[in-house]
Amino acid sequence: MVNDFPQALTIAGTDSGGGAGVMADIKTMQENHVFAAAVVVAVTAQNTIGVTDFMAMPTKLIDEQFQAVAEDLKIRAVKTGMLADSQSVKTVVANLQKYDFGPLTVDPVMIAKGGARLLAEDAIATVRDELLPLATILTPNLPEAEVLTEMHIRDEATMQLAGHRLQELGAKNVIVKGGHETSDTANDFVLLENGESFWVSAPRVETNRTHGTGDTLSSAITAELAKGADVKTAIQRAKRYVSATIANGIEVGHGHGPLNHWAGRQLKEEDD
Numbered sequence: 001m002v003n004d005f006p007q008a009l010t011i012a013g014t015d016s017g018g019g020a021g022v023m024a025d026i027k028t029m030q031e032n033h034v035f036a037a038a039v040v041v042a043v044t045a046q047n048t049i050g051v052t053d054f055m056a057m058p059t060k061l062i063d064e065q066f067q068a069v070a071e072d073l074k075i076r077a078v079k080t081g082m083l084a085d086s087q088s089v090k091t092v093v094a095n096l097q098k099y100d101f102g103p104l105t106v107d108p109v110m111i112a113k114g115g116a117r118l119l120a121e122d123a124i125a126t127v128r129d130e131l132l133p134l135a136t137i138l139t140p141n142l143p144e145a146e147v148l149t150e151m152h153i154r155d156e157a158t159m160q161l162a163g164h165r166l167q168e169l170g171a172k173n174v175i176v177k178g179g180h181e182t183s184d185t186a187n188d189f190v191l192l193e194n195g196e197s198f199w200v201s202a203p204r205v206e207t208n209r210t211h212g213t214g215d216t217l218s219s220a221i222t223a224e225l226a227k228g229a230d231v232k233t234a235i236q237r238a239k240r241y242v243s244a245t246i247a248n249g250i251e252v253g254h255g256h257g258p259l260n261h262w263a264g265r266q267l268k269e270e271d272d
Contacts, residue, residue: 003074007035008226009101010219011092012081012109013042013054013118019258020046020112020212021082027261028219032241034226037073039065041092042084042118048211048253050114056084059091066095077225079105079218080131086123093130103136103225106171107218108144113211113256124148133170137231139218140166141177156189163191173231175200179213186243190235200236202243209249209257216259217242 010025018024022038029036041062044054069075078101083089096104108127110119119127128148132138142153149165151158159176166174172193179186186204191197220238229237245259252258 005035006033006223006226006228007037007073007075008219008222009037009039009069009073009075009078010081010222011039011041011078011083012215013044013084014040015044015046015212017047017211017253017258019048019253019256020215024212024215024258024261025079025081025219025222028216028241029223029226031261031263032220032223032227034223037069037075039069039092039095041088042082044082044118046112046116047255048257049255051112051116051118054084054118056088059087062088062091063095066099070099070101075099075101075226076228077102077105077222079107079222081107081215081218082109082118083123083127083131084118085120086126089123089126089131093126093134096134103222103231104134105137105139105218105222105225106131106135107139107214108132108148109214110144110147128169132166135171135173136225137173137175137218137221137235138166138171139175139177139214139221141179141214145176156187159189160191160197163189163197167191167193173235175217175235177214177217179210188239190232192231196232200239202239203247205246205249207246207249208255209251209259210246211253211256211258213242213246213259216245216261
């Protein structure tokens with residue numbers, strides 16, 4: 001019975017404000033009934049107003065965190081978030097190739113809600129060339145998809161084109177998130193490994209309580225994969241969960257406030 005409980009791993013940076021990064025990942029996985037472990041790649045000084053500073057962890061410590069997790073836990077699914085710089089990305093890639101942690105969700109975090117850069121410019125190519133080919137699921141927002149594909153995304157047709165280009169870069173399954181659009185619904189384009197494509201949508205909520213949305217979606221997907229869900233089901237359940245965390249918001253902070261990660265309990269009550 002040891003290690004029988006579903007376990008997932010987040011590889012990302014911290015958020016001292018509690019709304020994004022490793023903090024949001026752990027909350028999300030816990031609320032979706034999965035035990036969460038973490039490899040901290042960077043530490044940030046931030047809150048709902050913005051990021052003041054961050055520091056990447058020494059690569060030796062990143063390696064040691066991976067080893068510690070692998071020696072004791074049974075990780076069934078893993079995700080990446082903020083990876084800071086090129087050397088950190090390379091270290092994470094090497095460890096993901098060394099240890100079998102199950103399906104990988106890559107959230108290519110580049111810029112914080114307040115505009116602070118969370119991925120060094122020279123690391124973008126490393127993410128594109130070395131990390132994306134390992135991805136079971138890739139979850140970029142529109143600005144991130146534009147950077148990775150080097151194209152301008154202006155409508156649903158170009159979202160679909162971007163999805164195909166990202167798949168050509170090596171990601172097996174792709175979600176191009178439409179949260180930066182201005183329509184009445186938040187529409188995400190999904191392209192699966194088998195060629196199937198579809199849209200997942202939710203009513204857009206007028207709120208600035210959306211800090212950590214990308215982290216939460218990728219973590220919810222990872223949690224579902226850790227429990228054994230297939231990719232399509234994991235994406236659909238995660239989208240529903242994130243929509244609930246936004247729609248049932250909480251008032252914390254003076255800027256881009258965090259999501260209500262407890263909303264998952266309300267979803268379970270509805271299902272029951």
